Amino acid sequence: MRILSCLTTEHDLWLLALAVLVCGGGSWVALELYRRARQRDGRQRAGWLFLSSVAAGCSVWCTHFVAMLAYRTDVVASYDPVLTLVSLFVVITGIALAFHLAPATRQPGRRMAWLMAGLLLGLSVSGMHYVGMLAYRAQGLMLWDATYVAASVALAVVCALGALGFELRGRRVLGLGLFTLCILTLHFTGMAALTLVPFGAPAVDPSSFDGLAVAVTCAALLVAATGGVAHMIDTDVNDQTVDALRQMALVDGLTGLPNRNSFTSYLELKLARARSEGRSFAVVIIDFDKFKAVNDVHGHEGGDALLRAVAARMSAELRDGEFLARMGGDEFAAICPLSGGRKPEDFLRRLERALQAPVRIKEFDVLAHASFGVSLYPQDGATAAQIVGNADLAMYRAKADPARGVSYYEAAMDEVARGRRELVLEIRNALEQGAFELHYQLQARLAPEGAEGQPRLDHEVGPTEVIGYEALLRWHHPVRGFISPGDFIPLAEESGLILPVGEWVLRTACRDAAQWPAPHRVAVNISAVQIMYGDLPRLVASALKDSGLDPARLELEVTETSLMEERAHCLAVLNEIRKLGVMIAIDDFGTGYSSLDVLRVFPFQRIKLDRSFMRDVTGSAEALAILRAVLALGHSLKIQVLAEGVETVEQLALLEAEGCHEVQGYLLGRPVPLAQTFNLSSAGLSLAL
Structure with missing residues (x-):
């Protein structure tokens, strides 16, 4: 109170x-x-x-x-x-x-x-x-x-x-x-x-x-x-900050299109509505072909200009209910409802039409070409992840066949993808369990005409001298049997497993060669992934030191295609390896993009002519002309030329007549395990036919 x-x-x-x-x-x-x-x-x-x-x-x-x-x-x-x-x-x-x-x-x-x-x-x-x-x-x-x-x-x-x-x-x-x-x-x-x-x-x-x-x-x-x-x-x-962050989180800054987050949210919403209303729609993954070449030629500004232009053109082709987003890089994704008589073919034709006209980049006209992968709901997946993943599989199939352009998802694609994933896991297990082995294929030098004081007839081939062996990776799977390197090496490169696999190959080859009774060289293939992402000079130095192999006896083989990306980095890596005293050879010569420029820039000491030329050299004037041109080029640059894929006496005789004295192929010897290598060659090799 x-x-x-x-x-x-x-x-x-x-x-x-x-x-x-x-x-x-x-x-x-x-x-x-x-x-x-x-x-x-x-x-x-x-x-x-x-x-x-x-x-x-x-x-x-x-x-x-x-x-x-x-x-x-x-x-x-x-x-x-x-x-x-x-x-x-x-x-x-x-x-x-x-x-x-x-x-x-x-x-x-x-x-x-x-x-x-x-x-x-x-x-x-x-x-x-x-x-x-x-x-x-x-x-x-x-x-x-x-x-x-x-x-x-x-x-x-x-x-x-x-x-x-x-x-x-x-x-x-x-x-x-x-x-x-x-x-x-x-x-x-x-x-x-x-x-x-x-x-x-x-x-x-x-x-x-x-x-x-x-x-x-x-x-x-x-x-x-x-x-x-x-x-x-x-x-x-x-x-304002939240709005800006929301804009950054949902909108692609380059093209102004919705980004991956927006696409995912929209697809989930579209999927929920389609389930409740019993409707169908198509998801299209769009990936531009050879887009890196645009960046290399016109710079990243040119690549960005191309993406902005094609994004604007494709957006202009959209109709009610259709959705287009940039997923990142040169990849786009679209959603097309299939109700009301709409068909994915109509939608795809409109998108392709948007890409038909060239894009002006500075003073150049650039034509954009893309691969399209299509999956349909509900038949190609019940969840957003399944639908997008299946469209992605279809896109990669279309990219593998440029003439196709558009690919629809098929169930068999899943089997292929699953098989690839399983094989990647088995590559890892094979490496851990020591299931890989190296086979060695002989490389020989033809003796000059009149060697050993004997005249030679036209159908005779003179004596040969073993100069080295190429180490080739082999895998005998306990269930699948022999698996070709052409099947598992690309998967190892895609997954990054080529780094530990390549290290095992290099160290094993150096260790084996150091124990050979004769000081022949050993050739080891090097992947582009090892050059780009592995510390290859350190690895080579370590393998030589641990094995005691003379650096002059080691030859590393690289392909032209592996040198096309980040050329400055590749050149620096190869020069560091050359300083160790190791030989560098260019493999599969003649199948790359710019052979003459590669020979001018990189420190190669040997050219390995691709086996594809040997198949036709005895019956094709064009193949013979290429052989002569490569030999003349090697002679001018003081680079040895070795011909791969020699399988017949006629091929060998022709190579000798043209002045190509280093050869490799089944005629001289197939790849064999280390234990059999010197049983075949300990006494030298002489062919007299």
Whole structure:
């Protein structure tokens, strides 16, 4: 009853309403700023804690002094300026510490932190009130009721604990209500504890404090407004950042098309609707052919210009319900509904039509060609991953046959893909279990005409000298039987397993060759993946050191196609290997892209003429002309030429007649295991037919 009578008989109700307004508005701003602080870390958290503490402290301070100005007594009163400022400092500092100690969320393990923070918050508000009352100088006797003082502090602490607890649980309205109640109950219960006995007649009109009350209120509102504006600015910046991030997350920055994330979300939505409505649709994966060549010739800016142009053209061909996205790189994906008489063929024709016209890149016209893979729902898959994966399989089939252009998914593709995956796993197991072995095929040099003092007839071939062996990887699978290197080597390259497999081949070949009875050279094939992604010079140096093989006896064979990408890097790698004293040979010569330029740039010491020329050399004038040109080129560049694929005496005789003295092929010897190699060649090799 004392509290109620104090409010109704000893306070100006209008100023009390103003104090409540200041308290509620300031508390709302303070807690909003505090929520922002809890969402930040480091310096930003410290900054927002400072703003929220100042806003909360000023709200408590202004509420107190507006309510004090509403306190109507017949006593002359004034305020000590120092203690008044100290009361403001006390509440701001205490609230800052309380907010800092409070956990980010209400967790069982952080209950002690919540209790300490709530206790400190309630005591800070109480401390501000009673320090402020010390600043109150009245010409009268101030009598305090200890019971009401204790009750005011207890209520403040309880409300503060509740406010923090609800705030940490995300119950914002309850948190705001209890924090406001913490301030108001503390003040009015504390004022009920005070009884003022004047010393004499009043000398000041109490209404003279009205202007001061308005001034304090304006200051409080200004502080609250400052915090509110900071919150609004930060919210706006956050919203803009979220919009920008959403744009980045869902839209491709180069073409403006939806990106992979958007495509995935749209496909899931489309799939759900198709299931419920019993409809069908097609997913199309689009991959541009030889796009890297565009980047190599016109630079990445040219490639980007091509992608922007074709993306805009394909987008212009879309109709209602159709969707196009860029998945990344030069790959796009599209969705076409098949209801209402639509057919995937119509959709594909429109996309192909968009690619028919050349794209102008600087002063060049570039024609974009793409491979299309198509899968249909529901027959080609029940989930988004299955549908996209099947369209991807169909696209790779189309890419393998450029004349096809468009490929529809077929169930047999899954079997092929599954078989490839299984074979990759078996390659790994074969490497771990030592199931690979090396066979060696003889390389020989034909003796010059008239050797050994014997004349030679036209149908005779002179003696040959073994100059080395090529190490060839072989795999006899316990179930599949012999697996051709042409089947498993490409898979090893795609999966990256060629790096450990290639290391095993190199180290094994060096170790075997070091034990041979004759100092023949050993030739080892090197993959492009090893050149690009393996530390090949270090590996070669290590294999030579561990085996004790003379570097001059090791020859590494690389193909032209393996040197087409990152030529500068490949050149640096091969030069490092040459410095070790190892020979470098170009394999399958004549089947690559730019043979003459490759010979000019790279440090080759031997040319291995591809076996395809040997098949036709005895009956084709064109093949013979190429053979003569390569031999003349090798002679001019002082590079030895070795012909592969020699299988008949006629081929051997022709090579000898044309001046090609290094040969390799089935006629001289098939690849055999190490144990059989020197049984065939220990006495040398001589063919006299």
